[in-house]
Amino acid sequence: MRGRDEDTGEFFSPSRSQNRREALEVLALAEKLVALTEAQLAKLPVPEALLPHIRETKRITAHVAHKRQLAFLAKQMRREDEDALETLRDAMDENGEAARREVAAMHRVEQWRERLLEDGDAALAGLLDEYPQADRQRLRQLVRNTLEERKRNKPPHSFRELYRELRAAILGQGAGDEADHDDETSPEQE
Incomplete structure (x- = not known):
């Protein structure tokens, strides 16, 4: 009762x-x-x-x-x-706060990737100001490889690797944890 x-x-x-x-x-x-x-x-x-x-x-x-x-x-x-x-x-919950944060983080990583591919060293300097733990040499190499892939119409391996490297730098996650997240890359990689 x-x-x-x-x-x-x-x-x-x-x-x-x-x-x-x-x-x-x-x-x-x-x-x-x-x-x-x-x-x-x-x-x-x-x-x-x-x-x-x-x-x-x-x-x-x-x-x-x-x-x-x-x-x-x-x-x-x-x-x-x-x-x-x-x-x-x-x-x-797909509409939950955690899902929104993850989607926002994914978009932030994709925006940085596009900035690096379009603006080169100027964008890299901005990225390193904001995220000093990022590996300048590795990112520069991945940007070069991605641009070369696009020029030769090759599969987007470096494009995906650049995403994983940026995600690790921006979100502070280990790059090894991201190896199985190729499906999270953006549809622009075609």
Whole structure:
């Protein structure tokens, strides 16, 4: 029984219906997590305690057993801090703040790449003023190679590598982490 405040008449806790709606939202989130690949999961801020449960749920294929394991995963998720679940929802939401930040960062990297290809050393000097950790020599070499690729109508290998190098410099990520993100390069590379 949830009880009421005698002075205001408000309920002390959420109704059973509200609790059920929240539980179903967590179950839906659990289903989305289980549907993701390992690479996609690695990019999300999933609490470490949930990862073994997610993997176990993925492993089970029998319908009833999978459904039962999914319910168990949702139960474990409800034990997590609400802020952690909200961060996870936001990271998974295409319209969420995290997605907007990532798209903005991608556009910023693409703009720098185009500036480097169009303006050359002047743009490189501006980039190095803003991001002093960037490798001047490597960027200069990639710009030269990219321009040569375009002139000879070759595949855009250096164009992609320039994107990865800029992303590592601008976002502070290791260039090795970006090796599998060729699909994130812009459509202008044709």
